[in-house]
Amino acid sequence: MTGRERHAALSAGIFLAPALLPIAVFFFLPVLAALLLSFTDFDIYALGDLNRLRFVGFANYLQLLQSPLFWTALGNTFYFVLVGGPLSVAISLGAALLVNSRLTRFPSLFRTAFFLPVVTTLVAVAVVWRYLYHPRHGLLNYGLSWLGIEPIDWLGDPDWAMPAIILMAVWKNFGFNMIIFIAGLQNIPPQLYEAARIDGASAWRQFRHITLPLLGPTFLFVALMTMIGYFQMFAEPYVMTQGGPANRTLSVVLLMYEEGFRWWNMGYASAAAFVLFVLILAGTVLQLKLRGGERS
Protein backbone atom coordinates (compact mmCIF):
# COMPACT_ATOMS: atom_id res chain seq x y z
CA MET A 1 0.00 0.00 0.00
CA THR A 2 1.36 3.41 -0.90
CA GLY A 3 1.19 6.26 1.57
CA ARG A 4 -1.61 7.87 -0.39
CA GLU A 5 -3.72 4.69 -0.38
CA ARG A 6 -3.12 4.17 3.32
CA HIS A 7 -4.22 7.72 3.97
CA ALA A 8 -7.40 7.18 1.91
CA ALA A 9 -8.23 3.93 3.71
CA LEU A 10 -7.65 5.54 7.09
CA SER A 11 -9.87 8.53 6.43
CA ALA A 12 -12.55 6.24 4.95
CA GLY A 13 -12.43 4.20 8.15
CA ILE A 14 -12.80 7.30 10.31
CA PHE A 15 -15.80 8.49 8.31
CA LEU A 16 -17.48 5.09 8.18
CA ALA A 17 -16.98 4.02 11.80
CA PRO A 18 -19.57 6.24 13.54
CA ALA A 19 -22.34 4.67 11.43
CA LEU A 20 -21.00 1.18 10.71
CA LEU A 21 -19.90 0.36 14.26
CA PRO A 22 -23.38 0.88 15.75
CA ILE A 23 -24.92 -1.01 12.82
CA ALA A 24 -22.49 -3.88 13.41
CA VAL A 25 -22.94 -3.96 17.20
CA PHE A 26 -26.68 -3.26 17.40
CA PHE A 27 -27.87 -5.02 14.25
CA PHE A 28 -25.50 -7.56 12.67
CA LEU A 29 -24.22 -8.95 15.96
CA PRO A 30 -27.76 -9.44 17.36
CA VAL A 31 -28.88 -11.10 14.11
CA LEU A 32 -26.04 -13.61 14.41
CA ALA A 33 -26.77 -14.03 18.11
CA ALA A 34 -30.43 -14.67 17.27
CA LEU A 35 -29.37 -17.55 15.04
CA LEU A 36 -27.31 -19.03 17.88
CA LEU A 37 -30.06 -18.33 20.40
CA SER A 38 -32.54 -20.24 18.27
CA PHE A 39 -30.48 -23.40 18.87
CA THR A 40 -30.62 -23.00 22.67
CA ASP A 41 -33.31 -23.41 25.33
CA PHE A 42 -32.84 -19.79 26.54
CA ASP A 43 -35.77 -19.12 28.90
CA ILE A 44 -36.55 -17.19 32.08
CA TYR A 45 -34.14 -19.35 34.13
CA ALA A 46 -31.28 -18.67 31.72
CA LEU A 47 -32.15 -14.97 31.91
CA GLY A 48 -31.25 -15.11 35.60
CA ASP A 49 -28.35 -17.55 35.38
CA LEU A 50 -26.55 -18.17 32.08
CA ASN A 51 -25.27 -21.55 33.34
CA ARG A 52 -28.78 -22.85 32.79
CA LEU A 53 -28.39 -22.35 29.05
CA ARG A 54 -28.25 -25.53 26.99
CA PHE A 55 -27.65 -26.19 23.31
CA VAL A 56 -30.68 -28.02 21.94
CA GLY A 57 -29.98 -28.24 18.20
CA PHE A 58 -33.10 -27.97 16.08
CA ALA A 59 -35.48 -28.67 18.97
CA ASN A 60 -37.01 -25.17 18.86
CA TYR A 61 -37.66 -25.43 15.13
CA LEU A 62 -39.21 -28.89 15.55
CA GLN A 63 -41.36 -27.57 18.38
CA LEU A 64 -42.50 -24.70 16.14
CA LEU A 65 -43.44 -27.07 13.34
CA GLN A 66 -45.47 -29.17 15.79
CA SER A 67 -47.20 -26.18 17.36
CA PRO A 68 -50.71 -25.55 15.99
CA LEU A 69 -50.49 -21.96 17.29
CA PHE A 70 -47.41 -21.29 15.15
CA TRP A 71 -49.14 -22.66 12.05
CA THR A 72 -52.12 -20.44 12.82
CA ALA A 73 -49.83 -17.40 13.10
CA LEU A 74 -48.08 -18.38 9.88
CA GLY A 75 -51.39 -18.81 8.07
CA ASN A 76 -52.66 -15.45 9.35
CA THR A 77 -49.44 -13.73 8.30
CA PHE A 78 -49.69 -15.21 4.80
CA TYR A 79 -53.34 -14.14 4.62
CA PHE A 80 -52.27 -10.60 5.46
CA VAL A 81 -49.35 -10.63 2.98
CA LEU A 82 -51.12 -12.37 0.08
CA VAL A 83 -54.45 -10.53 0.30
CA GLY A 84 -53.43 -7.21 1.85
CA GLY A 85 -50.24 -6.78 -0.20
CA PRO A 86 -51.73 -7.08 -3.71
CA LEU A 87 -54.79 -5.06 -2.62
CA SER A 88 -52.54 -2.29 -1.37
CA VAL A 89 -50.48 -2.30 -4.59
CA ALA A 90 -53.61 -2.23 -6.77
CA ILE A 91 -55.18 0.66 -4.87
CA SER A 92 -51.86 2.53 -4.91
CA LEU A 93 -51.68 2.17 -8.70
CA GLY A 94 -55.31 3.27 -9.08
CA ALA A 95 -54.71 6.36 -6.96
CA ALA A 96 -51.51 7.14 -8.87
CA LEU A 97 -53.35 6.92 -12.22
CA LEU A 98 -56.10 9.23 -10.95
CA VAL A 99 -53.70 11.81 -9.51
CA ASN A 100 -51.40 11.67 -12.54
CA SER A 101 -54.19 11.97 -15.12
CA ARG A 102 -53.90 14.84 -17.63
CA LEU A 103 -57.38 15.97 -16.63
CA THR A 104 -56.64 16.30 -12.92
CA ARG A 105 -56.18 19.87 -11.74
CA PHE A 106 -54.21 20.51 -8.51
CA PRO A 107 -52.65 17.02 -8.44
CA SER A 108 -50.39 17.92 -5.51
CA LEU A 109 -53.44 18.64 -3.36
CA PHE A 110 -54.87 15.17 -4.00
CA ARG A 111 -51.45 13.63 -3.57
CA THR A 112 -51.09 15.20 -0.13
CA ALA A 113 -54.56 14.07 0.94
CA PHE A 114 -53.91 10.45 -0.11
CA PHE A 115 -50.52 10.52 1.54
CA LEU A 116 -51.60 11.85 4.92
CA PRO A 117 -52.38 8.45 6.53
CA VAL A 118 -48.82 7.28 5.75
CA VAL A 119 -47.22 9.76 8.12
CA THR A 120 -49.65 9.10 10.97
CA THR A 121 -48.69 6.96 13.96
CA LEU A 122 -49.85 3.39 13.41
CA VAL A 123 -50.83 2.89 17.05
CA ALA A 124 -52.95 6.07 17.07
CA VAL A 125 -54.85 5.27 13.87
CA ALA A 126 -55.31 1.66 14.96
CA VAL A 127 -57.02 3.07 18.06
CA VAL A 128 -59.19 5.28 15.85
CA TRP A 129 -60.17 2.38 13.59
CA ARG A 130 -61.10 0.27 16.61
CA TYR A 131 -63.88 2.77 17.25
CA LEU A 132 -64.79 3.11 13.55
CA TYR A 133 -65.27 -0.67 13.54
CA HIS A 134 -67.54 -0.68 16.60
CA PRO A 135 -70.46 -2.97 15.70
CA ARG A 136 -73.19 -0.75 17.20
CA HIS A 137 -72.10 2.87 16.98
CA GLY A 138 -69.12 2.68 14.62
CA LEU A 139 -69.06 4.98 11.62
CA LEU A 140 -68.34 2.17 9.16
CA ASN A 141 -71.40 0.08 9.94
CA TYR A 142 -73.49 3.24 9.88
CA GLY A 143 -72.18 4.06 6.40
CA LEU A 144 -72.87 0.50 5.26
CA SER A 145 -76.41 0.63 6.66
CA TRP A 146 -77.11 3.31 4.06
CA LEU A 147 -76.34 0.67 1.44
CA GLY A 148 -78.68 -1.74 3.22
CA ILE A 149 -75.88 -3.88 4.68
CA GLU A 150 -76.51 -5.47 8.08
CA PRO A 151 -74.10 -4.50 10.92
CA ILE A 152 -70.86 -6.49 10.92
CA ASP A 153 -68.92 -7.26 14.11
CA TRP A 154 -65.66 -6.34 12.38
CA LEU A 155 -63.15 -7.10 15.12
CA GLY A 156 -65.25 -9.61 17.07
CA ASP A 157 -66.15 -12.01 14.28
CA PRO A 158 -63.33 -14.49 13.55
CA ASP A 159 -64.01 -14.31 9.82
CA TRP A 160 -64.08 -10.51 9.64
CA ALA A 161 -61.20 -9.57 11.95
CA MET A 162 -58.44 -10.12 9.40
CA PRO A 163 -60.26 -8.33 6.54
CA ALA A 164 -60.82 -5.44 8.97
CA ILE A 165 -57.12 -5.26 9.79
CA ILE A 166 -56.23 -5.48 6.09
CA LEU A 167 -58.62 -2.61 5.27
CA MET A 168 -57.00 -0.44 7.93
CA ALA A 169 -53.47 -1.36 6.82
CA VAL A 170 -54.24 -0.60 3.16
CA TRP A 171 -55.77 2.75 4.13
CA LYS A 172 -52.66 3.51 6.16
CA ASN A 173 -50.02 2.72 3.55
CA PHE A 174 -51.35 2.94 -0.02
CA GLY A 175 -50.19 6.57 -0.27
CA PHE A 176 -46.56 5.54 0.02
CA ASN A 177 -46.64 3.23 -2.99
CA MET A 178 -48.78 5.77 -4.85
CA ILE A 179 -45.88 8.26 -4.75
CA ILE A 180 -43.50 5.69 -6.21
CA PHE A 181 -46.02 4.80 -8.93
CA ILE A 182 -46.49 8.48 -9.79
CA ALA A 183 -42.71 8.81 -10.20
CA GLY A 184 -42.75 5.73 -12.43
CA LEU A 185 -45.65 7.06 -14.52
CA GLN A 186 -43.90 10.38 -15.03
CA ASN A 187 -40.85 8.56 -16.39
CA ILE A 188 -42.86 7.13 -19.29
CA PRO A 189 -42.23 9.28 -22.40
CA PRO A 190 -45.48 11.09 -23.36
CA GLN A 191 -44.70 10.57 -27.07
CA LEU A 192 -45.61 6.89 -26.65
CA TYR A 193 -49.16 7.82 -25.64
CA GLU A 194 -49.42 10.38 -28.44
CA ALA A 195 -48.38 7.79 -31.02
CA ALA A 196 -50.87 5.30 -29.56
CA ARG A 197 -53.68 7.89 -29.69
CA ILE A 198 -52.91 8.65 -33.33
CA ASP A 199 -53.15 4.92 -34.01
CA GLY A 200 -56.57 5.00 -32.33
CA ALA A 201 -55.65 2.83 -29.33
CA SER A 202 -58.24 2.91 -26.53
CA ALA A 203 -57.37 4.05 -23.02
CA TRP A 204 -57.43 0.43 -21.83
CA ARG A 205 -55.06 -0.70 -24.62
CA GLN A 206 -52.71 2.17 -23.83
CA PHE A 207 -52.73 1.12 -20.17
CA ARG A 208 -52.23 -2.55 -21.01
CA HIS A 209 -49.49 -2.12 -23.65
CA ILE A 210 -47.63 1.03 -22.58
CA THR A 211 -48.24 1.85 -18.92
CA LEU A 212 -48.05 -1.63 -17.39
CA PRO A 213 -44.95 -2.91 -19.23
CA LEU A 214 -43.01 0.31 -18.67
CA LEU A 215 -43.93 0.31 -14.97
CA GLY A 216 -42.32 -3.14 -14.60
CA PRO A 217 -39.30 -2.16 -12.46
CA THR A 218 -41.45 0.15 -10.32
CA PHE A 219 -43.90 -2.71 -9.82
CA LEU A 220 -41.16 -5.04 -8.66
CA PHE A 221 -39.83 -2.50 -6.17
CA VAL A 222 -43.27 -1.70 -4.78
CA ALA A 223 -44.26 -5.35 -4.53
CA LEU A 224 -41.04 -6.23 -2.70
CA MET A 225 -41.23 -3.36 -0.20
CA THR A 226 -44.91 -4.05 0.48
CA MET A 227 -44.32 -7.76 0.99
CA ILE A 228 -41.42 -7.19 3.38
CA GLY A 229 -43.45 -4.65 5.36
CA TYR A 230 -46.60 -6.77 5.51
CA PHE A 231 -44.71 -9.82 6.76
CA GLN A 232 -43.78 -7.76 9.83
CA MET A 233 -47.33 -6.96 10.96
CA PHE A 234 -47.40 -6.36 14.70
CA ALA A 235 -48.95 -3.14 16.01
CA GLU A 236 -52.25 -3.62 14.13
CA PRO A 237 -53.26 -6.83 15.94
CA TYR A 238 -51.53 -5.72 19.16
CA VAL A 239 -53.75 -2.65 19.43
CA MET A 240 -56.93 -3.76 17.67
CA THR A 241 -57.45 -7.42 18.54
CA GLN A 242 -54.55 -8.71 20.69
CA GLY A 243 -54.35 -11.50 18.13
CA GLY A 244 -57.97 -12.57 18.61
CA PRO A 245 -60.73 -13.52 18.13
CA ALA A 246 -59.79 -17.20 18.40
CA ASN A 247 -56.19 -16.30 17.36
CA ARG A 248 -57.41 -15.38 13.90
CA THR A 249 -55.24 -12.23 13.75
CA LEU A 250 -52.21 -13.58 15.62
CA SER A 251 -49.15 -12.79 13.44
CA VAL A 252 -45.71 -14.38 13.56
CA VAL A 253 -44.16 -11.22 15.01
CA LEU A 254 -46.89 -10.95 17.65
CA LEU A 255 -46.28 -14.60 18.55
CA MET A 256 -42.54 -13.89 18.74
CA TYR A 257 -43.18 -10.89 20.99
CA GLU A 258 -45.48 -12.85 23.30
CA GLU A 259 -43.15 -15.86 23.55
CA GLY A 260 -39.97 -13.80 23.84
CA PHE A 261 -40.89 -10.78 25.91
CA ARG A 262 -43.88 -11.98 27.88
CA TRP A 263 -42.90 -15.58 28.65
CA TRP A 264 -39.14 -15.11 28.09
CA ASN A 265 -38.87 -18.19 25.89
CA MET A 266 -36.15 -16.42 23.94
CA GLY A 267 -34.70 -19.48 22.23
CA TYR A 268 -38.08 -20.50 20.90
CA ALA A 269 -38.99 -16.93 19.93
CA SER A 270 -35.68 -16.53 18.06
CA ALA A 271 -36.48 -19.62 16.03
CA ALA A 272 -39.85 -18.06 15.10
CA ALA A 273 -38.08 -14.84 14.09
CA PHE A 274 -35.69 -16.77 11.89
CA VAL A 275 -38.48 -18.65 10.17
CA LEU A 276 -39.99 -15.25 9.35
CA PHE A 277 -36.66 -14.03 7.98
CA VAL A 278 -36.28 -17.10 5.77
CA LEU A 279 -39.82 -16.60 4.45
CA ILE A 280 -39.12 -12.94 3.62
CA LEU A 281 -35.88 -13.93 1.93
CA ALA A 282 -37.60 -16.68 -0.06
CA GLY A 283 -40.39 -14.29 -1.09
CA THR A 284 -37.83 -11.72 -2.22
CA VAL A 285 -35.82 -14.23 -4.27
CA LEU A 286 -39.01 -15.67 -5.77
CA GLN A 287 -40.25 -12.25 -6.91
CA LEU A 288 -36.85 -11.30 -8.34
CA LYS A 289 -36.73 -14.63 -10.24
CA LEU A 290 -40.29 -14.31 -11.58
CA ARG A 291 -39.82 -10.74 -12.77
CA GLY A 292 -36.35 -11.50 -14.12
CA GLY A 293 -37.83 -14.37 -16.14
CA GLU A 294 -40.57 -12.11 -17.47
CA ARG A 295 -38.09 -9.60 -18.79
CA SER A 296 -35.79 -11.98 -20.65
Add this chain to the structure above:
Amino acid sequence: MSRIRRCLPALLLYGALAAGVALTLSPLLWMLAASLMPIGEANSYPPRLWPSTVTFEHYAALFTRLDLGRYLLNSALLASAVTAIALFVNSMAGYAFAKFRFQGRDRLFRGLLAAMVIPAQVAMLPLFLLLKQFGLINTYWGVIVPGMASIFGIFLIRQYLLAIPDSLLDAARMDGAGEFRIYWSLVLPLCRPILVTLAIFTFLGAWNDFMWPLIVLTDSSMYTLPVALANLLGEHVQDTELMMAGSVLTVLPVMLLFVALQKYYIAGIMLGGMKG
Protein backbone atom coordinates in the same frame (compact mmCIF):
# COMPACT_ATOMS: atom_id res chain seq x y z
CA MET B 1 -75.47 15.02 -25.57
CA SER B 2 -72.04 15.40 -27.12
CA ARG B 3 -71.11 17.83 -24.38
CA ILE B 4 -71.97 15.27 -21.75
CA ARG B 5 -69.88 12.70 -23.57
CA ARG B 6 -66.98 15.13 -23.70
CA CYS B 7 -67.25 15.89 -19.99
CA LEU B 8 -67.90 12.31 -18.90
CA PRO B 9 -64.26 11.24 -18.39
CA ALA B 10 -63.57 14.33 -16.29
CA LEU B 11 -66.76 13.76 -14.27
CA LEU B 12 -65.85 10.14 -13.58
CA LEU B 13 -62.30 11.14 -12.70
CA TYR B 14 -63.34 13.81 -10.24
CA GLY B 15 -66.02 11.54 -8.81
CA ALA B 16 -63.42 8.87 -8.10
CA LEU B 17 -60.97 11.41 -6.69
CA ALA B 18 -63.61 12.95 -4.43
CA ALA B 19 -64.70 9.53 -3.15
CA GLY B 20 -61.06 8.58 -2.54
CA VAL B 21 -60.30 11.76 -0.64
CA ALA B 22 -63.48 11.38 1.45
CA LEU B 23 -62.61 7.78 2.38
CA THR B 24 -58.99 8.67 3.11
CA LEU B 25 -59.64 11.68 5.28
CA SER B 26 -62.85 10.69 7.08
CA PRO B 27 -61.13 8.55 9.78
CA LEU B 28 -58.81 11.44 10.58
CA LEU B 29 -61.61 14.04 10.56
CA TRP B 30 -63.80 11.86 12.76
CA MET B 31 -60.90 11.43 15.19
CA LEU B 32 -60.62 15.21 15.46
CA ALA B 33 -64.39 15.75 15.76
CA ALA B 34 -64.84 13.02 18.38
CA SER B 35 -61.98 14.41 20.47
CA LEU B 36 -63.98 17.65 20.85
CA MET B 37 -67.32 16.03 21.79
CA PRO B 38 -68.81 16.00 25.30
CA ILE B 39 -68.52 12.68 27.16
CA GLY B 40 -70.58 9.91 25.58
CA GLU B 41 -71.48 11.75 22.41
CA ALA B 42 -69.05 9.76 20.23
CA ASN B 43 -70.97 6.61 21.21
CA SER B 44 -74.40 7.86 20.20
CA TYR B 45 -76.45 6.33 17.41
CA PRO B 46 -76.72 7.40 14.67
CA PRO B 47 -73.06 8.49 14.94
CA ARG B 48 -72.44 12.21 15.21
CA LEU B 49 -70.04 13.68 12.71
CA TRP B 50 -69.68 16.98 14.51
CA PRO B 51 -69.68 17.88 18.24
CA SER B 52 -72.92 19.48 19.51
CA THR B 53 -70.76 21.73 21.68
CA VAL B 54 -67.01 21.92 21.33
CA THR B 55 -65.17 20.97 24.50
CA PHE B 56 -61.47 20.71 25.29
CA GLU B 57 -62.04 18.84 28.54
CA HIS B 58 -60.49 15.61 27.23
CA TYR B 59 -57.30 17.38 26.25
CA ALA B 60 -57.24 19.03 29.67
CA ALA B 61 -57.80 15.65 31.36
CA LEU B 62 -54.95 14.09 29.39
CA PHE B 63 -52.52 16.74 30.51
CA THR B 64 -53.66 17.14 34.11
CA ARG B 65 -54.68 13.62 35.14
CA LEU B 66 -52.94 11.31 32.71
CA ASP B 67 -49.48 12.81 32.40
CA LEU B 68 -49.62 13.17 28.63
CA GLY B 69 -47.25 16.14 28.70
CA ARG B 70 -44.57 13.84 30.01
CA TYR B 71 -45.05 11.35 27.12
CA LEU B 72 -45.11 14.18 24.60
CA LEU B 73 -41.81 15.39 25.98
CA ASN B 74 -40.33 11.85 25.94
CA SER B 75 -41.35 11.39 22.32
CA ALA B 76 -40.05 14.79 21.25
CA LEU B 77 -36.76 14.31 23.07
CA LEU B 78 -36.14 10.80 21.76
CA ALA B 79 -37.11 11.57 18.17
CA SER B 80 -34.94 14.72 18.18
CA ALA B 81 -31.93 12.92 19.64
CA VAL B 82 -32.19 10.03 17.16
CA THR B 83 -32.54 12.52 14.29
CA ALA B 84 -29.56 14.66 15.30
CA ILE B 85 -27.26 11.65 15.68
CA ALA B 86 -28.56 9.99 12.51
CA LEU B 87 -27.90 13.10 10.42
CA PHE B 88 -24.33 13.26 11.62
CA VAL B 89 -23.22 9.62 11.37
CA ASN B 90 -25.17 8.69 8.21
CA SER B 91 -23.95 11.73 6.31
CA MET B 92 -20.34 10.89 7.18
CA ALA B 93 -20.70 7.29 6.02
CA GLY B 94 -22.73 8.26 2.94
CA TYR B 95 -20.01 10.74 1.99
CA ALA B 96 -17.31 8.10 2.40
CA PHE B 97 -19.21 5.60 0.23
CA ALA B 98 -19.80 8.22 -2.47
CA LYS B 99 -16.45 9.98 -2.65
CA PHE B 100 -13.65 7.97 -1.02
CA ARG B 101 -11.77 5.30 -2.96
CA PHE B 102 -10.86 2.34 -0.78
CA GLN B 103 -10.62 -1.39 -1.24
CA GLY B 104 -13.87 -3.35 -1.00
CA ARG B 105 -16.00 -0.20 -0.99
CA ASP B 106 -18.62 -1.36 -3.46
CA ARG B 107 -18.78 -4.87 -2.04
CA LEU B 108 -19.31 -3.48 1.47
CA PHE B 109 -22.04 -1.15 0.24
CA ARG B 110 -23.84 -3.90 -1.68
CA GLY B 111 -23.66 -6.11 1.41
CA LEU B 112 -25.30 -3.39 3.50
CA LEU B 113 -28.08 -2.95 0.94
CA ALA B 114 -28.72 -6.69 0.80
CA ALA B 115 -29.01 -6.73 4.61
CA MET B 116 -32.07 -4.49 4.33
CA VAL B 117 -34.22 -7.61 3.76
CA ILE B 118 -33.45 -8.75 7.32
CA PRO B 119 -36.46 -7.74 9.40
CA ALA B 120 -35.52 -5.64 12.44
CA GLN B 121 -37.48 -8.01 14.69
CA VAL B 122 -34.89 -10.75 14.18
CA ALA B 123 -32.34 -8.65 16.07
CA MET B 124 -34.67 -7.62 18.89
CA LEU B 125 -34.33 -10.55 21.31
CA PRO B 126 -30.50 -10.58 21.48
CA LEU B 127 -30.47 -6.78 21.32
CA PHE B 128 -32.56 -6.74 24.47
CA LEU B 129 -30.07 -9.06 26.21
CA LEU B 130 -27.15 -6.97 24.96
CA LEU B 131 -28.63 -3.69 26.21
CA LYS B 132 -29.44 -5.40 29.50
CA GLN B 133 -25.71 -6.15 29.88
CA PHE B 134 -24.95 -2.48 29.22
CA GLY B 135 -27.61 -1.40 31.72
CA LEU B 136 -29.54 0.42 28.98
CA ILE B 137 -32.95 -1.21 29.48
CA ASN B 138 -35.53 1.38 30.55
CA THR B 139 -33.27 4.28 29.54
CA TYR B 140 -33.53 6.82 26.74
CA TRP B 141 -30.26 5.50 25.30
CA GLY B 142 -31.80 2.07 24.98
CA VAL B 143 -34.28 3.56 22.48
CA ILE B 144 -31.80 5.84 20.72
CA VAL B 145 -28.88 3.49 20.18
CA PRO B 146 -30.39 0.97 17.71
CA GLY B 147 -32.00 3.73 15.62
CA MET B 148 -29.17 6.21 15.29
CA ALA B 149 -27.39 4.78 12.24
CA SER B 150 -29.40 3.38 9.36
CA ILE B 151 -28.50 1.67 6.11
CA PHE B 152 -31.28 3.56 4.36
CA GLY B 153 -29.88 6.87 5.61
CA ILE B 154 -26.39 6.06 4.34
CA PHE B 155 -27.90 5.02 1.00
CA LEU B 156 -29.87 8.26 0.68
CA ILE B 157 -26.82 10.48 1.29
CA ARG B 158 -24.61 8.42 -1.01
CA GLN B 159 -27.09 8.60 -3.90
CA TYR B 160 -27.32 12.35 -3.51
CA LEU B 161 -23.56 12.90 -3.37
CA LEU B 162 -22.84 10.70 -6.40
CA ALA B 163 -24.39 13.43 -8.53
CA ILE B 164 -21.99 16.07 -7.20
CA PRO B 165 -18.77 16.41 -9.26
CA ASP B 166 -15.49 15.34 -7.64
CA SER B 167 -13.73 18.40 -9.03
CA LEU B 168 -15.42 20.53 -6.40
CA LEU B 169 -13.90 18.47 -3.59
CA ASP B 170 -10.53 18.16 -5.33
CA ALA B 171 -10.28 21.93 -5.55
CA ALA B 172 -10.74 22.19 -1.79
CA ARG B 173 -8.17 19.43 -1.26
CA MET B 174 -5.69 21.38 -3.45
CA ASP B 175 -6.17 24.34 -1.17
CA GLY B 176 -4.96 22.12 1.66
CA ALA B 177 -8.26 21.69 3.50
CA GLY B 178 -8.37 18.62 5.82
CA GLU B 179 -10.88 15.81 5.19
CA PHE B 180 -13.09 16.73 8.13
CA ARG B 181 -13.04 20.39 7.14
CA ILE B 182 -14.12 19.49 3.60
CA TYR B 183 -16.94 17.36 5.01
CA TRP B 184 -18.07 19.97 7.50
CA SER B 185 -17.88 23.18 5.50
CA LEU B 186 -18.33 21.93 1.92
CA VAL B 187 -20.13 18.58 1.80
CA LEU B 188 -22.70 19.20 4.53
CA PRO B 189 -23.92 22.53 3.09
CA LEU B 190 -24.16 20.87 -0.35
CA CYS B 191 -26.25 18.09 1.22
CA ARG B 192 -28.76 20.42 2.83
CA PRO B 193 -31.85 19.30 0.87
CA ILE B 194 -31.15 15.59 1.37
CA LEU B 195 -30.33 16.19 5.04
CA VAL B 196 -33.77 17.74 5.49
CA THR B 197 -35.24 14.66 3.80
CA LEU B 198 -33.29 12.30 6.06
CA ALA B 199 -34.26 14.36 9.10
CA ILE B 200 -37.99 14.02 8.35
CA PHE B 201 -37.72 10.31 7.65
CA THR B 202 -35.78 9.67 10.84
CA PHE B 203 -37.93 11.90 13.02
CA LEU B 204 -41.19 10.38 11.76
CA GLY B 205 -39.79 6.87 12.08
CA ALA B 206 -38.64 7.44 15.65
CA TRP B 207 -41.84 9.25 16.66
CA ASN B 208 -44.10 6.56 15.22
CA ASP B 209 -42.00 3.58 16.35
CA PHE B 210 -43.88 1.26 18.66
CA MET B 211 -42.42 -2.20 19.10
CA TRP B 212 -38.92 -1.34 20.28
CA PRO B 213 -39.90 1.39 22.80
CA LEU B 214 -42.59 -1.01 24.05
CA ILE B 215 -39.89 -3.59 24.74
CA VAL B 216 -37.18 -1.33 26.15
CA LEU B 217 -39.17 1.15 28.25
CA THR B 218 -40.56 -0.67 31.26
CA ASP B 219 -41.28 2.28 33.56
CA SER B 220 -44.40 4.23 32.59
CA SER B 221 -42.71 7.58 33.20
CA MET B 222 -40.36 6.72 30.30
CA TYR B 223 -43.10 5.85 27.78
CA THR B 224 -43.29 7.48 24.38
CA LEU B 225 -46.70 8.60 23.06
CA PRO B 226 -47.54 5.43 21.06
CA VAL B 227 -46.65 3.17 23.99
CA ALA B 228 -48.57 5.38 26.42
CA LEU B 229 -51.57 5.45 24.07
CA ALA B 230 -51.67 1.65 23.73
CA ASN B 231 -51.41 1.44 27.52
CA LEU B 232 -54.15 4.04 28.02
CA LEU B 233 -56.47 1.99 25.81
CA GLY B 234 -56.38 -0.78 28.41
CA GLU B 235 -57.99 1.38 31.12
CA HIS B 236 -59.98 3.89 29.08
CA VAL B 237 -61.36 1.85 26.21
CA GLN B 238 -64.88 3.12 27.06
CA ASP B 239 -63.83 6.78 26.96
CA THR B 240 -63.94 7.21 23.20
CA GLU B 241 -63.57 11.00 23.26
CA LEU B 242 -60.57 10.82 25.57
CA MET B 243 -58.85 8.20 23.40
CA MET B 244 -59.47 10.30 20.30
CA ALA B 245 -57.92 13.35 21.97
CA GLY B 246 -54.87 11.22 22.80
CA SER B 247 -54.70 10.02 19.19
CA VAL B 248 -54.91 13.60 17.88
CA LEU B 249 -52.04 14.67 20.11
CA THR B 250 -49.95 11.71 18.92
CA VAL B 251 -50.63 12.23 15.23
CA LEU B 252 -50.79 16.01 14.93
CA PRO B 253 -47.10 16.91 15.45
CA VAL B 254 -45.89 14.55 12.72
CA MET B 255 -48.69 15.54 10.34
CA LEU B 256 -47.82 19.22 10.70
CA LEU B 257 -44.15 18.43 10.20
CA PHE B 258 -44.98 16.50 7.03
CA VAL B 259 -47.26 19.17 5.59
CA ALA B 260 -44.61 21.82 6.21
CA LEU B 261 -41.77 19.82 4.66
CA GLN B 262 -43.53 17.45 2.27
CA LYS B 263 -41.48 18.53 -0.74
CA TYR B 264 -38.38 17.02 0.88
CA TYR B 265 -40.19 13.92 2.09
CA ILE B 266 -41.60 13.10 -1.35
CA ALA B 267 -38.19 13.72 -2.95
CA GLY B 268 -36.71 11.16 -0.55
CA ILE B 269 -39.22 8.48 -1.52
CA MET B 270 -38.54 9.15 -5.20
CA LEU B 271 -34.77 8.87 -4.69
CA GLY B 272 -35.20 5.68 -2.67
CA GLY B 273 -37.70 4.25 -5.15
CA MET B 274 -35.73 5.03 -8.28
CA LYS B 275 -32.58 3.22 -7.31
CA GLY B 276 -34.01 0.43 -5.20
